[in-house]
Amino acid sequence: MSSETIVTPGRRLGLVEEHDAGPGTYVRGGMIYSSILGTKRITAPETSEKPVIQVDRKSPLAIPTIGSEVLCRVIRMNPRAATVAIMMVGSTPCQEDFAGTIRHQDIRSTEKDLVQMVNSFRPGDVVRAEVISLGDQRSYFLATTKNEHGVVFAQSTAGNTMIPVSWEEMQDPKTKAVEKLRVAKQGRIPQHVAFIMDGNRRYARKRHRIASSGHVSGFYRLANVLEWCNDLGIQNVSVFAFAINNFSRSPEEVSALMSLAKEKLRELADKSSLVKQHGVRIIIAGNRDLLPGDVREAAEFAEEKTQHNRGMRLNICFPYSATDEISAAIRKVTEDVRKGVLSENDIDEQAIESRLQIPGPPLDILVRTSGQIRFSNYMLWQSAKLAYIRFVDVFWPDFSFFHMFCILISWQLAYKSIKQRS
Template sequence: MSLLQYALWFRDNAIDRVQRVLLGILKAGPIPHHVAFIMDGNRRYARDKGVQVIQGHTDGFVALRRILGICSALDIKVVSVYAFSIDNFKRPQDEVDGLMNLAEKSLLELCSYGGVLAEHGVRLNTLGRTQLFPPAVQEALAKAKELTKNNNRAVLNMCMPYSSRDEITTAVEETVHDALVEGRIEPITEKDIEDRLLTAKVKTAPLDILIRTSGVKRLSDYLLWQCTENTQIHFIDTYWPDIGLFDLLPIILDYQRKVWSQ
């Protein structure tokens, strides 16, 4: 082993030890049950690196694996990610095609034997209009869900193709339809609509924390209904492909401080 290789090995092992210590400290306090991410910044990351856009999305997938490992180590039971917006179909066709190819490959890599979902016992849910995807991606989604259906340690909600307005509109339509079929005369309530949201259909816990990367400060039509007065919303400057434990550390600590102060 060369001196450089030894130095890199020592650095990586030191970082790993520090992270294990930090995870242990965080786990001593209250841990959020449900954390959601808007995975933003892949394209700007690629531009800054001088690489093709699809490489930014590929590195973003690596970041997703890393974040899932951290969340599993913290015993966070539900992670939701904004993987693909319905509006993303309006992007340049070559980028959309690249994303579809990446999705097909990455889904099976996540869920297959030895993949991060299998390793951590995570069940995959998909929330959105998956029928808009090409057949190959739909098949990959179905296979991925089948591979993880018996995992019961945690849940990953992949919102794709998704928009909150579409979710809420569909829930209202279903509420009205069901009321007409049942001949109900009582007023439609907030709970009637909430029970028909996509998150309710997969029995997802209330949203504790929503994190958006890349410094942009907007929700971009993601989980608008679910962001209640109890949801902590954090906007961080880090691009999604660069996200790691040190980005999550102050967010979890802030969550714990607020829980303890209640």
């Protein structure tokens, strides 16, 4: 059971003593406030827990029109056509159900008589296509005749995510099996993606578990996400593992998080397939002087163990805050001027940027889960440039490959306008 009303950003919603803060809200001074324009919703607890206040964003409707580029999933097929469910119009997810049809004659622009549906699509494939007609009363007519249109995501018969090897074939990277499909020309791949892994505690609370179990679930989801990023060809990934202000949480929770970090850092560096098979390099970014000695040793072990690897670079921000990072960079600049390494005339944006804790190329995409619309003092310097920001309304342990894939497609569609602003 729930109650709803329209609220604006900054609207006071309730007391933290009486409610839990949900997506679309923030907490300050013991009060819960709205962080977005939307519908306030109070959901009654299923047990003795406090009701949850959240604000649902009012999203613009995404309606396909002729010429729209859409992302769709193949539902069923016959020898003459594929029936699809349209999921996104441009970079906007659909709030309603729209059906589409890709007819045999609309798959390729040439040699149409040679097209075989079975070698073009399969149920479950995700396809990028163009709306060419409003169709009949049941569905839109779509086409994949352009090079950039076709299958963009497919799983092999073994259940693994496949990668394109040509315009008509995809390969399972694990089994090496090749399968025929109408493959879209691969879009640009971001160089650097960052994640604010939010929602572990609420994930656990929703399942009536202790908070530490949510963090364990979050670690296993991180392992999945890193595998996806590696398969997609993303070379630099940054993750917000622990904020400096998280030390203010209960001693029991902080202790559990430190124990988990110590265990998982060693496990990640010493046993994970990411390091052993793919050569991932681990970098710990943050103020490690704040860490307990045994946890700091585990962090140093992970860095030393992987320092010569040449695969994807994983920046684990732990413990970290952007203001601490920027302050430390300014202190380094001041110290270098004092030592004569840097002159006062050389102090500029690049001088500070080169001394930040998080290395790597410029940030392309920043993802925050749990529906909260805020940065939580994470990568503020890096996000201020041309980063593409996506807030996803799922808890971190529920973040899926499909969420990741849709974010990547949205970034590719928005890339041209992003570059025009640079």
